[in-house]
């Protein structure tokens with residue numbers, strides 16, 4: 184019997200509403216496909232935990248999490264009570280760095296039945312992966328804040344790129360492109376304006392490309408790349424980007440496919456030295472939290488990505504098929520897709536559609 188230990192961390196806001204639906208589908212997939220999921224729920228990495236303990240996670244969070252096969256995460260952040268940089272640097276960004284999850288893998292795929300806000304786009308015409316660097320780059324803690332409150336106040340935050348860090352995410356992206364039918368890779372750059380780190384990024388892309396002669400590759404500056412996402416999304420296959428550029432592109436890509444509410448992601452440690460983490464792209468959505476109307480598909484699709492990562496390919500495919508079946512029915516869509524279904528109704532429908 185295949186058995187997986189999963190750390191389950193719902194977090195804040197709609198994270199707590201979509202997680203039960205993710206878990207419902209996971210359990211159903213396990214029953215149908217003959218594996219066992221042992222869930223270990225944690226209440227930390229949430230602003231509720233912060234309110235009780237004055238910090239986002241216990242000091243021994245690594246011991247408490249142990250060595251699960253994967254981490255299933257909801258969303259974190261509640262800016263009304265904890266400033267975002269405190270809550271995020273104290274939780275999610277710790278996981279990504281401490282667990283060396285250097286790849287953030289995020290699909291943009293137009294699913295059958297889901298209307299794209301872009302005119303004339305059919306299912307299948309948008310289908311690409313964003314590979315985002317996830318441990319360094321613009322998200323750095325190198326910098327300083329001096330002369331606070333005076334007219335001489337200065338803030339500096341450095342971008343950190345290491346050859347090791349850039350090369351490993353590029354290798355992952357080229358490997359992925361090499362396995363796709365179109366074998367095409369696009370690199371997001373800004374080497375015209377950001378004239379030290381970005382030319383270095385370009386140089387490493389070119390060096391890595393030399394190892395992948397079957398992969399066609401190109402690069403766009405990030406400004407025009409965002410325009411191309413909207414104008415010609417069918418152009419893309421694998422898009423590799425630095426931490427910040429990848430963050431921006433991975434909200435824009437899914438928005439072009441109808442809603443960020445369906446988008447999943449994996450913060451992956453490809454070397455297997457630490458657990459990988461699977462979570463929706465979206466945040467805790469304070470504006471709709473508590474109403475039971477959040478779209479659970481991002482969380483459920485993240486479960487599919489997690490199962491794929493664990494080698495349960497058939498179950499992962501079945502979850503995708505169930506998501507597609509349900510989304511084709513306008514009556515089962517949530518409000519972000521102009522439907523009337525609640526989070527639980529949509530989640531239950533997907534669990535029931537599983538075969």
Ligand code: NAD
Pocket residue numbers: 197257258259260261262267271275443444445462463464465466467468469470471476477478479481519
């Ligand atoms: P958000 O993704 O939480 O919400 C943006 C908009 O999208 C909101 O209007 C929201 O209602 C809508 N939305 C998001 N997910 C949805 C879903 N599943 N169904 C329907 N509508 C959905 O981004 P934000 O408002 O910038 O951030 C809110 C908080 O979440 C902040 O604290 C932020 O730092 C945090 N955040 C966390 C993560 C994460 O945990 N990975 C990601 C992004 C933002």
Ligand code: IPM
Pocket residue numbers: 271276430464466
């Ligand atoms: C994401 C989020 C995070 C990020 C925030 C909440 C720190 O936007 O997962 O995309 O920027 O990576």
Ligand code: MN
Pocket residue numbers: 430431434464
């Ligand atoms: Mn983001």
